[in-house]
Structure formats: structure tokens, C-alpha cells
Amino acid sequence: MEHITVFFAFLASFFLVIFYYDRSKSRSSHVMPPSPRAFPILGHIPLLASTSRGPHLILFDLAKKLGPIFYLRLGYTPTIVISSAKIAQEILKSHDRTFSSRPSLTFAEAILPDDLVFARYGARWRELRKICTLELFTARRVGSFAAVRQVEMEKFLAMLSQNLGRTVNMTQELTVLTLEIMQTLVFGTSRTFDAKDFLHLIRQGNELGGSLHIGDYIPSLKWMDPSLPKLRTLADNFHALLQAHIDEHRSSIAKQGHGGESFLDVLLSLDNMSDLTIRCLMLDAVSAGLHTTATAIDWALTELLLHPQILAKAQKELDDVIPASSAIVSEADIPKLKYLGAIVKETLRQHPPAPLMVPRESTADCKVTGYTIPAKTQVLINLYAIGRDPSIWENPLEFIPERMSSEFNAAVELMTFGFGRRSCPGMNLGMTAVHFVLANLLYRFNWTTPDGKEVDVGEGVGFTLMRARPLALVPLLRK
Numbered sequence: 001m002e003h004i005t006v007f008f009a010f011l012a013s014f015f016l017v018i019f020y021y022d023r024s025k026s027r028s029s030h031v032m033p034p035s036p037r038a039f040p041i042l043g044h045i046p047l048l049a050s051t052s053r054g055p056h057l058i059l060f061d062l063a064k065k066l067g068p069i070f071y072l073r074l075g076y077t078p079t080i081v082i083s084s085a086k087i088a089q090e091i092l093k094s095h096d097r098t099f100s101s102r103p104s105l106t107f108a109e110a111i112l113p114d115d116l117v118f119a120r121y122g123a124r125w126r127e128l129r130k131i132c133t134l135e136l137f138t139a140r141r142v143g144s145f146a147a148v149r150q151v152e153m154e155k156f157l158a159m160l161s162q163n164l165g166r167t168v169n170m171t172q173e174l175t176v177l178t179l180e181i182m183q184t185l186v187f188g189t190s191r192t193f194d195a196k197d198f199l200h201l202i203r204q205g206n207e208l209g210g211s212l213h214i215g216d217y218i219p220s221l222k223w224m225d226p227s228l229p230k231l232r233t234l235a236d237n238f239h240a241l242l243q244a245h246i247d248e249h250r251s252s253i254a255k256q257g258h259g260g261e262s263f264l265d266v267l268l269s270l271d272n273m274s275d276l277t278i279r280c281l282m283l284d285a286v287s288a289g290l291h292t293t294a295t296a297i298d299w300a301l302t303e304l305l306l307h308p309q310i311l312a313k314a315q316k317e318l319d320d321v322i323p324a325s326s327a328i329v330s331e332a333d334i335p336k337l338k339y340l341g342a343i344v345k346e347t348l349r350q351h352p353p354a355p356l357m358v359p360r361e362s363t364a365d366c367k368v369t370g371y372t373i374p375a376k377t378q379v380l381i382n383l384y385a386i387g388r389d390p391s392i393w394e395n396p397l398e399f400i401p402e403r404m405s406s407e408f409n410a411a412v413e414l415m416t417f418g419f420g421r422r423s424c425p426g427m428n429l430g431m432t433a434v435h436f437v438l439a440n441l442l443y444r445f446n447w448t449t450p451d452g453k454e455v456d457v458g459e460g461v462g463f464t465l466m467r468a469r470p471l472a473l474v475p476l477l478r479k
């Protein structure tokens, strides 16, 4: 008994020392936005600890009590949470530069030490961003792979035709299709890796990326993070897989005397590109584009199953626009499909694939809506809450594509892909893939649930707003 008391006394003094040491480093005299009552040391971390509800939902509920901007202390990380489009615009447009950094995260340090998504704002980020916008994500390069995407789509449609009347795990199949679409652009071939192996690593990455790492909030306790060995193994596996492909690609270029048009070809042709940077940028492109794109298609199909009259209207538009002789909707047809475009936007409003965007961090003190936000404050923009803001959207919980007239376009893009210098460079590719795949699924097939069951709408927990359970659907022949 005595031993136990001594042990707890030791533990309490240990945490107190850590608490005062860290607090002395982060103490601030700024007036912050409203905040709920905090726990000692951990601050508001316990409020977010839930295995069944995503943080965007918990923060959405907190915003109902605390308002559109509130403050949380996650360990010693000051954080503001924004749940209004107007304040998000103030941050992303008026103060774009001040809020263009990202917090350092244990996950990113282990897996992506020299990438674009998690780079802190500065010269290195500018260099990598320039390569991405001028060399990789150009409309010409994305467009030059349209024919390869069409071949992947044809194979996918053939697979569905062989499964008419049978249950298909659409969540899984759409993820594999999206991986193949991303791989063609990034590596020049859709069969770079075994999809199962790669998706397994990506899934582990999502789990580890979405879980809490104590060192991100209480730096002096980083050594206690039990997931560090797992992160190291995952990093080794990802990097070994990518390096093997880089080596193979290099020797094939040497044999042929020239490279192709893929991201990898471009990166290998640039001066001063280390293999580490190439691996990180390739992983960025595949992982940032994969679940975001696949999950948007998944939710659009879910909503259409729930709203048969909207599905019928979309299919009528396809019949009116696509020539009867055409077996496939091509990417060139997409701009003509206005109603389909409205369905995609309404889906992204209700189911933003990255509900809390990617966290930003301020680089200097800044006044936002009357509050002074100190430098090094983490900013979470809750797109999920903004998409449900009744002051912008009438009946926000209803699925109404007709409301997506052009004046709403800018708002939806801002909400889905971020804005300003850190906005998503893959937006065109992601949007093209979502429209292209969805159009073909609706054009060629009718859809039902196995045994006519209700469509499951449960949301999972994670960085991407995925479904809780896979979407199982039965394709029926239409064309």
C-alpha cells in the first residue's frame, strides 16, 4: 500500500514538473475566443477522445454552445476552431499568409519528412509547391492521362457488367479504381503495386494519422507515445516500396533513353531532387487524392440511392447529353452535365471528404473577428459545420442539388478544397475523377441495395469522412 502511495506521489510530482515546464514555454497574455472548462495538463484533449464520433462532430456540437470561433488548449497546443464561412474566409483570404503554415505532427515527421502537405510555411514549402503547380498538377499533364483513365473506367464497367444482380462492395471497388487512376498519373502505370498491399499500408497510415500522438500536444512526453515503433515500421514499408519502384523506373529510362509524362518521370528529370523528396511527393499525391476522391463518389451514390427522383433526373440529363451510340461518358462530356455537377457539389457540402481540412498554423499574431490569435496557434476549420450552417443553407440537412446555382460554386470550392496558397493543388484531378466515375456509374447501370434493405448512412471516424461500413450495392443493367 505504502509503495502504491509513493508511486502515485512520484507520478503526480512528475506530471506537475512537466506541466509547469511546458506552461512556462507557452503562457500567453492574449484575449482568446470563448473556451470550455479545461482539464489540468491535458487541457481539452479529453473532450475529443471518442472512438465512435469523429472530432468534426464533437467540434460541431461545441460550436453550437460556444459560437463560430472558439478556443481549445490541446495539451499545450493553442487551437482555434472555426465553424463559419465568413470567419473561414477572413482567415483563408484576408490573412492567407499569416495562416499558411502547418503544425509539426509526429505522424508527418515519421512518414513524410520532406513533403508538401505537411511542410511548414517557408522557402522549402515554396520550392515544393512551385514544382507541384508548374510541373505536376498542370491541366495539360492531368489531361494527357485522360485516355488511360478511360481504359481503367472501361475495365471497371466491364467488371460491374459481369456482376449484374450480385452484391458488389462498392466502397472497396471504388477505392481500388481511384488508386489506379492516381497511380497512372503518378507512376505512369496503374499496376505499380499490388493494390491490396498498398491499400493495407494506406489504411494503417490513416489509422495512425488519425490517432492521438501525445508529443503533438505535450512535447516533453513524446517519448511515451506507444505508436512510435508502428510509425517507424510503416515509414520503412512505404519508403522501401516506393524506392524499389523508383530504382526500376530509373533503369527503364536508362535503357529506353527517355522518360514518360508521369509525375515520377518529371521528378526524376529535375536537378537537386533527392530520392527521399521524390518518395514523399509521390506518397502525398497518392494518399491525399485517394480516400478524398473515392469517398466523395461513395457518398454521392449513397445520396442518390436515398433520393430516387434526383437519380432519375441525373440519368435523364445523361441520356439527353450523351449520344445513344456512346458506351461510355468521356471526360470531355463533363462540362455539359450541369445537374450532375450540382449533385457533386451538394454531396461535398454535406459530406466534405476532409471535414477539418488539413490543420493550419499561424506564423504571427493576428486579429480575427476582434480576437487576437497569437503566433503558433493551430487552426481547425470545420467544413462539416460550415456545410450545415443554417444562415447559409436553408434546410441544411436536406439533399437539394438545385440549390447549387453558380453563385454558390465559390463557397463550395472554398469549403471543400481550402483556399489561398495552401489550397488543394489536386482539385481539378479530384473533381474530374469524381464526375467521370459517377457519370459512368449512373449512365450504364441502375442501382439497388441487397434485398432492398435501407441504405446505410453511418459515418466512420478518421481524417477522411469515410463511411462506417462499406457501401454494398447491386448493379442492374440500364444500357
Ligand code: HEM
Pocket (backbone or CB within 6 Å): 116, 117, 118, 129, 182, 284, 285, 286, 288, 289, 290, 292, 293, 296, 352, 353, 354, 357, 358, 360, 416, 417, 418, 419, 420, 421, 422, 423, 424, 425, 426, 427, 429, 430, 431, 434
Ligand atoms: C475530392 C478530392 C479532394 C479533396 C476534397 C481535397 C481536399 C484538400 C484540402 C481540404 C486540403 C487542405 C487545403 C488548405 O489547407 O487550404 C488539401 C490539400 C492538398 N491536397 Fe487535396 N483534396 C482532394 C484531392 C486531391 C488530389 C487528387 C491530390 C493529388 C493527387 C491532392 C493533393 C493535395 C496536396 C498535395 C495538398 C497540400 C497542399 C499544400 O499544403 O500546399 N488532393 N486537399
